[in-house]
Amino acid sequence: DIQMTQSPSSLSASVGDRVTITCRASQGISNSLAWYQQKPGKAPKLLLYAASRLESGVPSRFSGSGSGTDYTLTISSLQPEDFATYYCQQYYSTPSPTFGQGTKLEIK
Amino acid sequence: QVTLRESGPALVKPTQTLTLTCTFSGFSLSTSGMCVSWIRQPPGKALEWLARIDWDDDKYYSTSLKTRLTISKDTSKNQVVLTMTNMDPVDTATYYCARSYSSSWLIIDYWGQGTLVTVSS
Numbered sequence: 001d002i003q004m005t006q007s008p009s010s011l012s013a014s015v016g017d018r019v020t021i022t023c024r025a026s027q028g029i030s031n032s033l034a035w036y037q038q039k040p041g042k043a044p045k046l047l048l049y050a051a052s053r054l055e056s057g058v059p060s061r062f063s064g065s066g067s068g069t070d071y072t073l074t075i076s077s078l079q080p081e082d083f084a085t086y087y088c089q090q091y092y093s094t095p096s097p098t099f100g101q102g103t104k105l106e107i108k
Numbered sequence: 109q110v111t112l113r114e115s116g117p118a119l120v121k122p123t124q125t126l127t128l129t130c131t132f133s134g135f136s137l138s139t140s141g142m143c144v145s146w147i148r149q150p151p152g153k154a155l156e157w158l159a160r161i162d163w164d165d166d167k168y169y170s171t172s173l174k175t176r177l178t179i180s181k182d183t184s185k186n187q188v189v190l191t192m193t194n195m196d197p198v199d200t201a202t203y204y205c206a207r208s209y210s211s212s213w214l215i216i217d218y219w220g221q222g223t224l225v226t227v228s229s
Contacts, residue, residue: 001171032213034215034216036216042221043204043206043219043220043221043222044155044204044216044219045219046215046216046217049213049215055217087154087155089155089216091213091214091215094168094211094212094213094214095160095168095214096157096168096170096171097145097157097214098157099154099155099156099157100154101154102154102155
């Protein structure tokens with residue numbers, strides 16, 4: 001299975017900050033990467049797929065980039081509703097997708 | 109409007125078999141490319157993909173759990189059922205069913221609300 005490693009595991013930031021979360025795959029995944037946001041007690045929500053494509057309805061302050069094994073999620077200007085846990089997921093290796101361990105974004 | 113809802117027991121005893129049902133609406137699992145996965149999340153931990161069933165009845169399982177899992181579908185009832193045998197306390201988790209619109213790219217665009225299953229005697 002392809003292993004996904006996120007960093008950092010937790011992050012403190014303030015409203016208006018620009019934040020970046022990194023996801024590294026154990027092998028190349030050809031941009032087959034999705035990002036999800038999860039709030040406490042809720043199901044994950046799809047934010048981006050194909051590394052950089054924004055899901056419909058997701059604010060444009062969210063963006064993604066990367067290639068090969070290294071990918072990033074950037075939030076350009078944090079809003080109060082963005083404090084949550086973020087997961088990356090590779091779908092290059094179907095049928096077995098794998099998730100990162102999550103990055104908890106907290107208010108400073 | 110796509111919705112998925114998980115149902116099943118909240119509490120199971122060790123060694124018992126867990127049966128979870130996902131009832132969905134807003135799409136058909138007979139549509140080419142469509143698939144439904146089960147994913148779980150232990151309290152405070154990360155997401156783990158368990159199993160998937162495709163529109164053409166192809167089935168796939170987590171390598172580490174495949175001996176314990178069975179997934180099936182009833183297209184007429186819009187349901188997907190997951191059974192997991194020999195439950196253990198480490199299987200305590202929230203179990204989600206989720207949809208992907210392409211079996212080639214497992215992008216999960218809709219999730220159920222999840223159901224918490226506790227394994228305890």
